[in-house]
Amino acid sequence: MAYQSSIKILSESDIVSARQLGRNIAKKLGFGTVDQTRITTVISELARNIYLYAGKGEIHIELINSLEKRGLKIRALDHGPGIQDIRVAMEDGYSTSGGLGAGLPGVKRLMDEFDLTSTDGKGTTVVVVKWLRGGIG
Amino acid sequence: MNTKIPILKLYNYLFVSIQWELDDQTALQFQESLLQRIHETGASGVVIDLTYVDMIDSFIAKVLGDVISMAKMMGVKVVLTGIQPAVAITLVELGIHLQDVDTALDLEKGLELLQKGLGD
Numbered sequence: 001m002a003y004q005s006s007i008k009i010l011s012e013s014d015i016v017s018a019r020q021l022g023r024n025i026a027k028k029l030g031f032g033t034v035d036q037t038r039i040t041t042v043i044s045e046l047a048r049n050i051y052l053y054a055g056k057g058e059i060h061i062e063l064i065n066s067l068e069k070r071g072l073k074i075r076a077l078d079h080g081p082g083i084q085d086i087r088v089a090m091e092d093g094y095s096t097s098g099g100l101g102a103g104l105p106g107v108k109r110l111m112d113e114f115d116l117t118s119t120d121g122k123g124t125t126v127v128v129v130k131w132l133r134g135g136i137g
Numbered sequence: 138m139n140t141k142i143p144i145l146k147l148y149n150y151l152f153v154s155i156q157w158e159l160d161d162q163t164a165l166q167f168q169e170s171l172l173q174r175i176h177e178t179g180a181s182g183v184v185i186d187l188t189y190v191d192m193i194d195s196f197i198a199k200v201l202g203d204v205i206s207m208a209k210m211m212g213v214k215v216v217l218t219g220i221q222p223a224v225a226i227t228l229v230e231l232g233i234h235l236q237d238v239d240t241a242l243d244l245e246k247g248l249e250l251l252q253k254g255l256g257d
Contacts, residue, residue: 001241012162013160015160015161016158016160017257019194020158020202024194029181033222033223034222034223034227036223036225037221037224037226037227038226038230040191040192040222041227041231042193044192044194044196045194045195047229048195048196050243072176080214105232106195106230106231106232106233107231109230109231109232110227112231
């Protein structure tokens, strides 16, 4: 089963649409309530980062399969100013937007895999994965 | 979407049950309306019930935390009630602990907490 869905983040209301889309897909794939909430919240944070720092960008949600497991991959990309110092951005409590956004460390804790690529002046891509578990989630 | 969240007055208290997907505008508008209602009614305490809220991100947490600080500045105590297990797990993992905020399991316990705190 291949599944991919994308949403453009151009305005504040797209943040709500993105997280609703994420919750619907997570539910459909069989994620439990807690993981659905983690996924929804992560999408909300990533979409807000795009809106706040880059003005516009995209969120891609994709079903992925590995040998033994299935999961949800979320890619958030923008062509904004990029993150100047990734190490600093990954410190807890760091935010350049005046306290908005719990920041990327929180997003990382909510997901199973986390990857951040940013080029100064060219944009940022965040890729996160949540694997589907057998038990309660 | 721009839903107005109803704020009910009962005796000296205000009750709010948030039952909609909170977009940024609704959250900010709620902040203003709640403070306005506190001012108009002279309420001494507020319970904000979050039983039907299925996600709180850092922005909504900030708006809620701010409105609680603002109400406190006006001399009014606010209690948050009904935070769902999944929401509590996600918030703490996200790094948001709501440490200085009064919370209770449900509306009833929230009201008791208010009464105790205010000596009513």
